[in-house]
Amino acid sequence: DAKTTQPNSMESNEEEPVHLPCNHSTISGTDYIHWYRQLPSQGPEYVIHGLTSNVNNRMASLAIAEDRKSSTLILHRATLRDAAVYYCILRDQNNAGNMLTFGGGTRLMVKP
Amino acid sequence: GAGVSQSPSNKVTEKGKDVELRCDPISGHTALYWYRQSLGQGLEFLIYFQGNSAPDKSGLPSDRFSAERTGGSVSTLTIQRTQQEDSAVYLCASSLGAVLGTEAFFGQGTRLTVV
Numbered sequence: 594d595a596k597t598t599q600p601n602s603m604e605s606n607e608e609e610p611v612h613l614p615c616n617h618s619t620i621s622g623t624d625y626i627h628w629y630r631q632l633p634s635q636g637p638e639y640v641i642h643g644l645t646s647n648v649n650n651r652m653a654s655l656a657i658a659e660d661r662k663s664s665t666l667i668l669h670r671a672t673l674r675d676a677a678v679y680y681c682i683l684r685d686q687n688n689a690g691n692m693l694t695f696g697g698g699t700r701l702m703v704k705p
Numbered sequence: 706g707a708g709v710s711q712s713p714s715n716k717v718t719e720k721g722k723d724v725e726l727r728c729d730p731i732s733g734h735t736a737l738y739w740y741r742q743s744l745g746q747g748l749e750f751l752i753y754f755q756g757n758s759a760p761d762k763s764g765l766p767s768d769r770f771s772a773e774r775t776g777g778s779v780s781t782l783t784i785q786r787t788q789q790e791d792s793a794v795y796l797c798a799s800s801l802g803a804v805l806g807t808e809a810f811f812g813q814g815t816r817l818t819v820v
Contacts, residue, residue, distance in 0.1 A: 629809075636709075636796050636811030637748070692738055692761065693798070693809055695748040 597681045602700040605671045613666040613699050615681030620661050625684045627693070628655065628666050630677040637680065637695075640666065676703045707731070709812035711797050717818045718787055726782045726815045730799030737780050738800075738809065739772055741793040748796065754780065755802075787819045 598616040605611040617626065628640040641648055641655045643664070648655040654667040668675055680698040710729040718724050730737050739751040750764040754774045765771070769787075774780040784791055794814040800807045 636798070636814050637809075638811065639808040642808070692750050692753045692764075694750065695740075697747055 597683060597696055599679075599681055599696065599699045601697065602702065604702045604704060605668075607673060607703055607705050608670050611668040611671045611675070611701065611703075613668075613679050613681075613701065614663065615665070616663045617681070617683055618662045620683060621685065623685050626655065626657060626661075626664050627682045627684055628653070629680045629682065629693070629695075630675075631680070631698070632674075632677045640679070642684075671701075671703045673703050673705060676701055709797055709799055709810050711795075711812035711815050713815055714813065715816045715818075717820060720789060720819055721786055723783065723785045724787055724817065726784075726795050726817070728780045728782070728797030728799075728812060730778065730780070730797070731810055732778075733801070734799035734810075735777065735802055736800045736807075736809075737774055738798045739780070739782050740796045740798070742796060742814075743793045751782070751795075784817075787817075789819045792817055792819045 625642050625644050627642040629637040630640050631637040641650055641653050643655045643657055645657060647657060656665045656667060678698040678700050680695050682693050709731055712727045716724055735756045737754040740748045741751055742748050752765055752772045753761040769785045772780060772782045794816050796811055796814045798809040798811040800809040
């Protein structure tokens with residue numbers, strides 16, 4: 594399976610934008626890029642996903658590089674509640690055994 | 706409707722005893738996943754069910770671990786002869802399917818402590 598690389602941790606100030614990078618240089622043409630986050634003492638929750646085009650939803654934006662070898666999750670205004678571990682995951686739409694494979698993720702710390 | 710429900714939320718058991726952890730997925734979700742997360746660690750895949758297909762058991766750490774899914778709905782993860790290293794949070798997730806950009810919904814987990 595194609596793997597992703599993320600920084601171990603990042604810091605942000607409250608109410609400032611946050612850009613969380615993810616490298617996936619071995620991504621295949623059928624891989625979707627998914628982002629999940631895990632708040633303290635909770636199960637992971639879905640944030641956003643995309644294939645080729647940039648995506649926006651109420652939680653975040655996903656910017657995907659033209660060659661799809663990297664992507665960036667954008668939180669437009671970080672709040673203290675956004676402090677979590679953010680996971681970038683590739684899911685192959687053609688793979689019937691399509692479990693989510695979680696890497697180490699990026700621990701985002703938000704300072705007031 | 707309700708999300709993914711797991712029970713019990715906490716379980717303390719003695720070393721050597723068997724435990725059963727239950728997962729109620731979202732109604733209509735054909736895919737169901739079990740993961741575990743040790744303290745301060747990432748998520749470790751255990752087993753995956755998709756519809757009527759044979760489950761993917763490639764993540765089960767030993768033959769003490771087994772899981773079943775009855776009627777394509779409720780799933781039970783069983784750990785026999787528990788060991789202290791089995792202590793972790795066991796997370797269940799479900800999704801509509803395992804293709805395209807389907808979102809997986811996670812339960813709150815069962816915190817298992819083996820003493």
